[in-house]
Amino acid sequence: MPQPQLTRAPFGALPDGAAVARWILDSGTGVRAEVLEYGGILHRLEVPDLSGRSDTVVLGLADLAAYRADTAYLGALVGRYANRLAHGRFTLDGVTRQVPPNDRGHALHGGPDGFNRRLWRATPQPGPEAAALRLDLRSPDGDMGFPGTLDVAAVYTLDRHGTLRLDLTARTDRATPVSLTHHAYFHLGGPGRGDVLGHRLAVDADAYLPVDAESIPLGAPTATAGTAFDLREPRVLAERIGQDDPQLAAAGGYDHCFVLAPPPGPGALRRAARLHDPRGGRRMEVWTTEPGLQVYTGNSLDGSLRGPDGKRLERHAAVCLETQQFPDAPNRPDYPDPVLRPGTARHSTTEFRFPHLSARAEER
Template sequence: MQAPPPRARAVRAAGPPPAVTRAAYGTLPGGAPVTRWTLDSGTGVRAEVLDYGGILHRLDVPDAAGRPDTVVLGLDTLDDYLADTAYLGALIGRYANRIAHGRFALDGHPHQVPVNDRGHALHGGTEGFDRRRWRATPQLSPDAAALRLDLRSPHGDMGFPGTLDVTAVYTLDRHGTLRLELTARARRATPVSLTHHAYFNLAGPAGGPVLGHLLAVDADAYLPVDTTAIPLGPAAATAGTPFDFRRPRPIGERIGADHPQLLAAGGYDHCYVLAPPPAGDPLRRAARLHDPRSGRRLELWTTEPGLQVYTGNALDGSLRGPDGTRYLRHGAICLEAQQFPDAPNRPDYPDPVVRPGTERRSTTEFRFPHLRAAAPGPGAGSR
């Protein structure tokens, strides 16, 4: 039985007002400048976002004793991000996860996306939204600091049909909740799955593997995959398998089990089928993460139907953080709220197509309940 963490130090309601600041971060090969935007809640939580890739560069969160550290993996320089193939902290699109062989047909017309992962298209192809410079606009209110990012993806971009206008809004409120709102508007029918690819380590990037973190996923089914990470078909029940996280379990408890799905991926890299949202509120809890050492807790709430759980199986020490820390295998976990992988080819999956005159909206919140546990007064939580 885990010993209880130290009593949480609450995020204070009083303090400086939220703020947004900016600093130069480098220049892209074509000469365009990249800016690092800092969202400060005024109550101890800070987020740094780049307008290249919409990358969440840092997310500083106090632990249960009030000591701050970033809880996401980041890189040192813009050149490091330009060379990165692990999608650290990036916004992902036009289609997150994989499309088998990069091919799909829509309304009778075939389309081909460049393949970049074992013969399949991953995260939008070779030049996805993580490789784009987004237009940034800071936004402020008395209770939150926000950054709006806009991107236009033209017709034929990476083989996808139709011009797509995408907006991403990062909002950090005074309770320490980081909210990401994604909106996509299409001029002709196109499949869309947008997600965020933060690598979380609640002990801090130098905290070692996350195998001791406790994970809970609010799902009783997941999508088994073949040896190239393409879904095999219908969802499978998690009960009685190493994929059952309906109650909190250490990530490392069964990650090395003799199970074909774990052996093929080198750990967890699977999409969980989330329970339908409650009536009247499309935002529901999808996952909880807890580091007993630091006392930090994370809850992910989302409107998306799927959650890809990836345990950093391909991290091999070649990437380093700003402090020189090497990012090793299982050194972080990604919790990627998204549409189902390969859904453009699977009519039995939720429909990922956005059509003219409609828009796809999704919201994901990263909440830190250990900061709110002792917050004074009513309404201390974000919801």
């Protein structure tokens, strides 16, 4: 059986001359991932369908210049605080902090110069059973208004089974809120094949967080039962998005955090979501240790971005399944505490699994 491999290729250079590399993780069994040092971006994730045809299942852009101009966070590592902070403000240990607003007067994904715009330091971690790449980033004290120097390590691992795993670890020298996520846009049919409204999505959540007109949580979780947010069984996205629901109407689709059940033990993974493209047969499962899953159906994609093939990325061209802490949690004492303090580490794991590959293997 072929060994997993990790190789490096140039991708471009930043205005200051710093080179940006593209790292290729190859499972040896048909799945390949391409990760950029800029933004920790998952540039491509090639997965065979049931017929054996391989294509990338994540949206990407043509070159480094396009990623530097991108405001949709395509494929990026996101921080220091994923999702939204109301008015960009929070009070921690009696001190009020201000993060520069970048979304309707609120701070989104860590502010206008978040981790998606940073050059991460890459270290290959090859092994006999998986290809792995470690990316490191230091966020200095006061970065985007956040207190404390934060050291973040992100490890992408692609194993023989085609599972892509992302381990995120953060440490700080002062108390600071932390919520890290990965912002891949998934289309299991492959880019350029229309929207994802024909995909079937299931989310393992009994509750979600309703939001106001500016996507800030209103308060306590609401039960999904009997609503358009009941995705405990697979549902065709078009059928759910088309329902008469004020939450869907305000966001133009899903852009909501689902409340996941507690994991079975410390550091244990539990399934958060399932996604299926009936046309090509690809299936994906998301497993995580995080308490929330933001489901975003690409409502703001407007054709201004183009993929590497030159085709415009239109509304609902993909769906994001972002594992994370709850939005605006630093301002919500009733939400899980997102504050990281010195002497401890915040660690999360998320896996993207493709169970249809096992079915193909059994058929062979």
